[in-house]
Amino acid sequence: MLWRWHFFAGLFCLPFVIVLCVTGSLYLFKPQIETWLDRDIDRAVAEGPPRSVSAQRDAALSAVPGGHFLALEMPARKRQATRVLVAHGADVTRVYIDPVTLRVMARRDEQTRFERLVFRLHGQLLIGNPGSAIMEMVASWTLVLIVTGLMLWWPRRPGVGGTVLPRLGAKGRVFWRDLHAVGGMWISLALILFLVSGLPWSFVWGSSFSAVERRIGRLVSVQDWEIGAVPIAATLSGHATMPGMDMEAGAQPALPRPAISRPAISRSVISRAAISRAEMSGAAMRPEGLDAVYETARHLAFPAPVLVTPPVGEGEAWHIRSDTQNRPERIEASVTAQGQVIHITRFAEKSLTDRLIGYGVAFHEGHLFGVLNLFLNLCVALLLTLASMAALMLWLRRRRPGHLDAPGASPRRIGWGALAVMGVMGGLLPELGISLLLLALAGRFLGPRFSALRQKG
Incomplete structure (x- = not known):
């Protein structure tokens, strides 16, 4: 079940994540690029x-x-x-x-101007608020990707190779698996901070958050x-x-x-x-x-x-x-x-809210603690790109021509703990909550029809 959720979340997020890595890396050096231009x-x-x-x-x-x-x-x-x-x-x-x-x-x-185009591509895909909503959906599902990925990575045997350090000398699937799993583990915490600190910019979450803060009088x-x-x-x-x-x-x-x-x-x-x-x-x-x-x-x-x-x-x-x-x-x-x-x-x-968001935005843009922040953000973007490409290679090597070959659905019911986690994440991230509800309804009412069609074929 974890693998299936991780697979479909990755399939949706992968193209957008690579765009975020490239445009985010460029925006890190906005002052230097502007001066050069x-x-x-x-x-x-x-x-x-x-x-x-x-x-x-x-x-x-x-x-x-x-x-x-x-x-x-x-x-x-x-x-x-x-x-x-x-x-x-x-x-x-x-x-x-x-x-x-x-x-x-x-x-x-x-x-x-170049920096504005990069900024709008990074957060809005150059299409305005619809693009902002799409990127917010990507951020929400990337959090699902991180949570499921960490649970799949969780060590089941002692040892450093393949858990803490990638086995670079390995070949084939083991090499790509280590590059994806270990690289993803190392960047997971920083990536969560990036995603959360970027939410105030998004159209749906940012508008809702700002409206709530104004209503209770804290964002003065x-x-x-x-x-x-x-x-x-x-x-x-x-x-x-x-x-x-x-x-x-x-x-x-x-x-x-x-x-x-x-x-x-x-x-x-x-x-x-x-x-x-x-x-x-x-x-x-x-x-x-x-x-x-x-x-x-x-x-x-x-x-x-x-x-x-x-x-x-x-x-x-x-x-x-x-x-x-x-x-x-x-x-x-x-x-x-x-x-x-x-x-x-x-x-x-x-206000405290303004300061927390200010710290988050400065960290997100790589300028909170000088050159070290720039270096950290650049490393995260590079490792995330490598982990994404490794995931693509793993899928292409396993996939049969003409087939999606997604992990099979689990016959077991989802436990109450998993439902509680999904409920909390869906409440904090409205687009994730809505999409989870739509997926649940689609599985409940459309799933049997697709199963019948596959059996008939």
Whole structure:
């Protein structure tokens, strides 16, 4: 019975797991890849004293007709193009400005940049919320795969070979079996952490979790992670809504005013109110005070990358925030147009739920404890890929041509312990619970028909 569940869970998850390993490995090195892709732009920056930041912003806005200023990314190095994020409709363009000559060096659609494509492929298969739901289903069944796999691996005889260490000198089925079972055992704990820490991003589980937290009043800040597919223009809005909410232009979202943590770029859900106010007000497109706020940001020296975002309404504060991938180091400040700091929000001041998810996301992205975290995540992705390929080889070597050759169904009934475990997992993971219920119903009502057809044939 365990082998049958493990087989079908693996057959469903295997293609998606390999996609997750490849795209996840690429995303681990997001800062390095972004720097490398932009290297020619940054090298072409002219020598000399930079112009005012407001002039750089205006140069970027002039390059995007009808655009509205969303944010400015502060240069992380001395000689680097200034990145200005400009909204036009529901899209966002990243404009690269030479800070010395004010020359527009490049324009790139934020949603089609390499790191965004990898992110959307990793979590949404590039098809939005349906893809997010599919990947959540994969994560749920991968947990079943881990549990059943560990039970199948559990040692039945003393010895290290084939249990703790793979017998690399073996040939044939034994070699592939050890590579699959022992490799899977070693990565199981880290893989569970990856899967659990990725659930807050998924559309179904993440939306439900965030709604529950808001209802009981514990998640008091705007979530610092993206739930499902999110319009890119939403990510720099000062107010966020829950998935599925549709705010009218000019409506004020009911969120706690003090110490609200704005979402990082690509980490929230859109509030159309802020963008609509910017479209209706010419002053909101180029609010005064950017130069003073930028100078304050330089003195604060938050961990890079640092975004400077304008106020979403007249008389409201500017915001300076760190979007570093090591989320426990993220920090944000509310600043007046004259550059005076009103309030600073640190990671340690967030709610327990926010902090736990922040630690999980930082670990998931490989930046919680430096290079060691990157190395661990890369090793897990590599071993998981090898274990998946070994499982495929085991099946292909055993399978008869034209047959699935799945493990036979057990005549024994499932015990109460197994049912309890499945019930708990199904309750915590809604998509797993629904699929288990559908499988049980299909087995109960359709199973006899298929058996009759096989006997007749």
